[in-house]
Amino acid sequence: MAGYRLKTPVSEEDVRKLKVGDIVYLDGIIITGRDQVHRRALELAFKGEKDKMPMNLEGLALYHCGPIVRKVDGEWKIFGFGPTTSARMDSVETDFIREFGIRLIVGKGGMFEKTTRGMKEYKAAYLAYPGGTSAVATSAVKRVVDVHWLDLGSPEAMWVVKVENFGPTMVAIDSCGNNLFIDVLNKAKKLAEEAKAQM
Amino acid sequence: MLNLKESLRSGLVDIMREAAFNVPQDVKEALQRAYEIEDNSVAKANLRAILRNIEVSKEKKLPMCQDTGTPIFFIELGEDFPLKSELKGIIEEAVRIATDEIPLRPNAVNPWTYKNSGDNTGRFVPIIHLDLVPGGQMKVIYLAKGGGSENTSQLFMLSPVLGLSGIKRAIIDAMIEAGPKPCPPVIVGVGVGGSANMALKLAKKATFKRLNELNPDPKIAGVEAELLEKINSLGMGPMGLGGKTYALAVKIEWAHRHPASLPVGINTQCWAFRRAEAIFDNSGEMRLLVPP
Numbered sequence: 242m243a244g245y246r247l248k249t250p251v252s253e254e255d256v257r258k259l260k261v262g263d264i265v266y267l268d269g270i271i272i273t274g275r276d277q278v279h280r281r282a283l284e285l286a287f288k289g290e291k292d293k294m295p296m297n298l299e300g301l302a303l304y305h306c307g308p309i310v311r312k313v314d315g316e317w318k319i320f321g322f323g324p325t326t327s328a329r330m331d332s333v334e335t336d337f338i339r340e341f342g343i344r345l346i347v348g349k350g351g352m353f354e355k356t357t358r359g360m361k362e363y364k365a366a367y368l369a370y371p372g373g374t375s376a377v378a379t380s381a382v383k384r385v386v387d388v389h390w391l392d393l394g395s396p397e398a399m400w401v402v403k404v405e406n407f408g409p410t411m412v413a414i415d416s417c418g419n420n421l422f423i424d425v426l427n428k429a430k431k432l433a434e435e436a437k438a439q440m
Numbered sequence: 441m442l443n444l445k446e447s448l449r450s451g452l453v454d455i456m457r458e459a460a461f462n463v464p465q466d467v468k469e470a471l472q473r474a475y476e477i478e479d480n481s482v483a484k485a486n487l488r489a490i491l492r493n494i495e496v497s498k499e500k501k502l503p504m505c506q507d508t509g510t511p512i513f514f515i516e517l518g519e520d521f522p523l524k525s526e527l528k529g530i531i532e533e534a535v536r537i538a539t540d541e542i543p544l545r546p547n548a549v550n551p552w553t554y555k556n557s558g559d560n561t562g563r564f565v566p567i568i569h570l571d572l573v574p575g576g577q578m579k580v581i582y583l584a585k586g587g588g589s590e591n592t593s594q595l596f597m598l599s600p601v602l603g604l605s606g607i608k609r610a611i612i613d614a615m616i617e618a619g620p621k622p623c624p625p626v627i628v629g630v631g632v633g634g635s636a637n638m639a640l641k642l643a644k645k646a647t648f649k650r651l652n653e654l655n656p657d658p659k660i661a662g663v664e665a666e667l668l669e670k671i672n673s674l675g676m677g678p679m680g681l682g683g684k685t686y687a688l689a690v691k692i693e694w695a696h697r698h699p700a701s702l703p704v705g706i707n708t709q710c711w712a713f714r715r716a717e718a719i720f721d722n723s724g725e726m727r728l729l730v731p732p
Contacts, residue, residue: 380502
């Protein structure tokens, strides 16, 4: 298991070397995007209106997160920056990666077969951030650089955030088609059947 | 009366603040033990981050988790406590103040219009469970319950012929279904018997038991220990990424059941257990029991 510190935007080469079980810390820009960011961005992509995207996402890390944000003295300040459940985005993430060139997805609770195939095809990786560790994540925020689509409500908007030493994140899906969540769950299912047979 | 209301309100805000930045001591100790026994690097990294998060949250007064939960109150109201029917309004006010001041994420959404009320109050929210007890005090258990771990709760209406082994199997099935979703390590609350809603309420109350205290009924204590061992032996570990500690504890509550029914409610509680317990005396003075 290797440890990495990566600066965004990351290259295809950076992503290729990541293997499940590796531990990664991030520096640079990450953007938040949960349910509504996926919906709106993909609507634009499917209508052929990608030029209406508020920024270029190539090589960036997309973070499944609905932050707690307040304006303090005219500046946006983040009070909560932990991950949300990634599984809700499982059905659309491959499209998002393909359309916008995202290389890293950060979230919690895992993504499954479809995204695993998509990450292998388009060379991206999923980083699991420990669920609930919002205070640690908030401490890694340097500043809020920008916010787009605030009309979606503050947890659903696309926040552009500069981070330093953001982590630990664990590579749970790599670009070779390995998925640690699926491996662990499959093993557990087998053991559960054995345990139940003895009960 | 005015002072009483004011001190109640501010005491309630205080316990909500305590819960936002702390986890109970017994939970912290259980997480520390889990860190010590894990030997795979991913499990250890997850637990190290969790333990560090508990420190940072307390130090910097940053919410433990960005999902600051649904506000839930379990109240034992003394029959001689000077306030009764006005209590609900005071709790609602305290929730609004706490949401603004701490700050908490607004989590009360109208299921028909999808509109967020913006202040954590709404129809039947905060959720209040009230029991009337003798005496002049009021005991409050406040729980800020995150969506991720509440979502993996389950109700099984088993056939009574399945007996204890049916109960155990249902719990194992629920854990496999939950997998990485409830942010493990979790505390597994189980409610056996009663009615459908009673089983689920008991399951949630079961998670409030002290983790380091054995169930006084040796038979149930044995079932709890067996289930904890079996759940952890599945190897799902912290965050479902593999390891020895998926659950910190299994806690069971029960009620008598209908002859034809065997309800089993299962409530999963994430490691970020935002729970505070306090006693208010009849002047509104608050004494915090948990988390210290």
